[in-house]
Amino acid sequence: MLLPLLSLLVGSVAGFYSGGDGVVNLTPSNFDSEVAKSDSVWIVEFYAPWCGHCQALTPEWKKAAKALAGIVKVGAADVDQHKALGARFGIQGFPTIKIFAGDKNKPIDYQGARSAQAIASEAARQAQNLVNDRLAGRSSSGSGGRSRGGGSKGDPKDVFELTGSISDK
Numbered sequence: 001m002l003l004p005l006l007s008l009l010v011g012s013v014a015g016f017y018s019g020g021d022g023v024v025n026l027t028p029s030n031f032d033s034e035v036a037k038s039d040s041v042w043i044v045e046f047y048a049p050w051c052g053h054c055q056a057l058t059p060e061w062k063k064a065a066k067a068l069a070g071i072v073k074v075g076a077a078d079v080d081q082h083k084a085l086g087a088r089f090g091i092q093g094f095p096t097i098k099i100f101a102g103d104k105n106k107p108i109d110y111q112g113a114r115s116a117q118a119i120a121s122e123a124a125r126q127a128q129n130l131v132n133d134r135l136a137g138r139s140s141s142g143s144g145g146r147s148r149g150g151g152s153k154g155d156p157k158d159v160f161e162l163t164g165s166i167s168d169k
Helices: 002-014 031-036 052-068 083-088 116-135
Strands: 023-026 042-047 073-078 096-100 108-110
Touching (some): 023 031, 023 052, 042 116, 052 073, 096 116
Parallel strands (some): 023 073, 042 073
Antiparallel strands (some): 042 096
16 A cells, blocks of 8 residues: 555656656756757746645646747756755745846746746746847846847847737647
């Protein structure tokens, strides 16, 4: 009787995210190559499998990943298992969500709602900010990606705009 219960617990802990849900499992061995050295915008959940709030976020995180496919990369790091990642980014509570945009050494703390809609909207907004920074000649956003861009240089027709909302279909 204890063995089935133990296998259920281990299965649920290991099964937060899988290859088919659009969420990249991040570890100390792949974090730099996937996120830090990437030109892409990433939104990363730092979680612990035993955390009830993390478990509640999982379906929303998967929806956000599907909505953001091809726009913003979505990752998750089990910092209970990979404590070095948690220490590196000062993770003190779960879940913690950070957006890695222009300056990968200064991720943006996401403090918004824990819904797929809110998460995807903010990630897309940060991607737009990065585009605006690059078009303005700022290769790495010194403001941590918070800049709204703008300015008088360039032709508006040379800028693409992410419009509407990204919904979880």
